[in-house]
Amino acid sequence: MRQETGRAPVAIIDPCSAAGYDLRGLGTGGLGGTEATVLRVATALGPQFAITHFQNGRRHRHLSGAGQLRPLQDLDDAENPAALIVINRWKVAIKLCKQYPDTPIFLWLHVYPGRHNRKMGAALKAAGITVICVSKTHARELEAFLGTEDAPRIRVIYNPLDDTLQPDDTARNPDRLLFASSPHKGLAEVFGQFAALRRDLPSLTLAIADPGYLRWDTGPVPEGVIFLGSLSHAALIRQMRRALCLFYPQTSFAETFGLVLAEANAVGTPVLVHAELGANAEIVADADQQVDGHDPAQVLARIRAWRRSPSQVTANPDFRMSAVTQQWAHLLQRTEATQMQLRMV
Structure with missing residues (x-):
């Protein structure tokens, strides 16, 4: 994949979706905010990264403007990506550490974890998994929930607004x-x-x-x-x-x-x-x-x-797509550069 496209391969894993989803859902309605955000960010990153999006509930492979969309079970046969981004499910992220021990893994969290997830902090920290929160408030709440000693690395990248959204002269x-x-x-x-x-x-x-x-x-x-x-x-x-x-x-x-x-x-x-x-x-x-x-x-x-x-x-x-894409690209480019340095050692 890297040789064919010249772009670093990045896998997004959504184990939470009830069915497959694609960009056309933005036009017809019915998409949740998380799914819409994931599709928009994947689309924006497409020129720089080869995105493959593994979705729970998807039955067929599909090439989309948001990348390659594939059933979640296809992940078992996937080539080694430069990075894995897991949506919300921390236990899935931990499990993938065993399958991809040398691949950086990010947990892209869009929810506040429930009480039964208090052990997630220590597990994520031990596995070296970075958590991406979607606001500073979200990050503070997560750190307080997990405790300072058990908190993994946490970064904040906002959900994106379309750069073109502006007021117009519509009468209120x-x-x-x-x-x-x-x-x-x-x-x-x-x-x-x-x-x-x-x-x-x-x-x-x-x-x-x-x-x-x-x-x-x-x-x-x-x-x-x-x-x-x-x-x-x-x-x-x-x-x-x-x-x-x-x-x-x-x-x-x-x-x-x-x-x-x-x-x-x-x-x-x-x-x-x-x-x-x-x-x-x-x-x-x-x-x-x-x-x-x-x-x-x-x-x-x-x-x-x-x-x-x-x-x-x-x-x-700071919420605009251009700013959000820049943050994601910087994070993934640094990750790829680190991996290349490690392979050369």
Whole structure:
């Protein structure tokens, strides 16, 4: 592979996916944020690295703009790559150390580990596996969870925003709020917060863009809710541009990054978030967009203020694809250079 392409071979392993996925999922909708991020980063790295993406649930091989897409079981027959990137499953990363003892392995973590994973730190450290977290908040939380002595090497590389996402002249509807996440990310609580808002502002509507990959009991649906279904990425961005804000003051689901929050700001749409939860305050850094989600009066006051004069928001340049790709490329190039030096010794 190296001789044919001139690019260092890199394997991405996704043992978590229920089915194979590809770039066309961005156009049709239904992809989770992790899968979309992996595909975008793989595509951006394609000119410099030969990416092979092994996916759980994939049945057939496919050549894509995101690289070679292959079933997870094909990994047993794969040539030695310059680096392995494992999505979320630390035990899979540890297992691969035995199969590829001389290959650098990265655990690309997009979640907060549960209590039953406390042993992962010591195991990853002993195996020399580097963890890639998707925000500084994520990295701090992981270090605190694992303990200083057992923490492996941890690096932060943000999830990417398209470089072209910018505000435009789309008219905003002051009565339209938008929730654009899977329902398990606090939608039941958001319904309650929205219902409380409508008692004072009865003209409000709440549009729900549900990617559709997970069914979840959200309780009674308040009046004024509009279900948009699963949208393509382009259609979701159009909905963001129309909305007064992305309405996300839920207090229960902690985001490690929160890509839709960053995307909304990139197109000039303010985001209402609960400040003291996950990476919200890092990704939505403007204090004007942060509230105490437990306080209905704060939520109401902010919505009223934005209806009079929407907050002016912009994207963090550190989230842009060009910046993120540069960090990944630098990491993988250093890894390849180190491997070449070791082979020469």
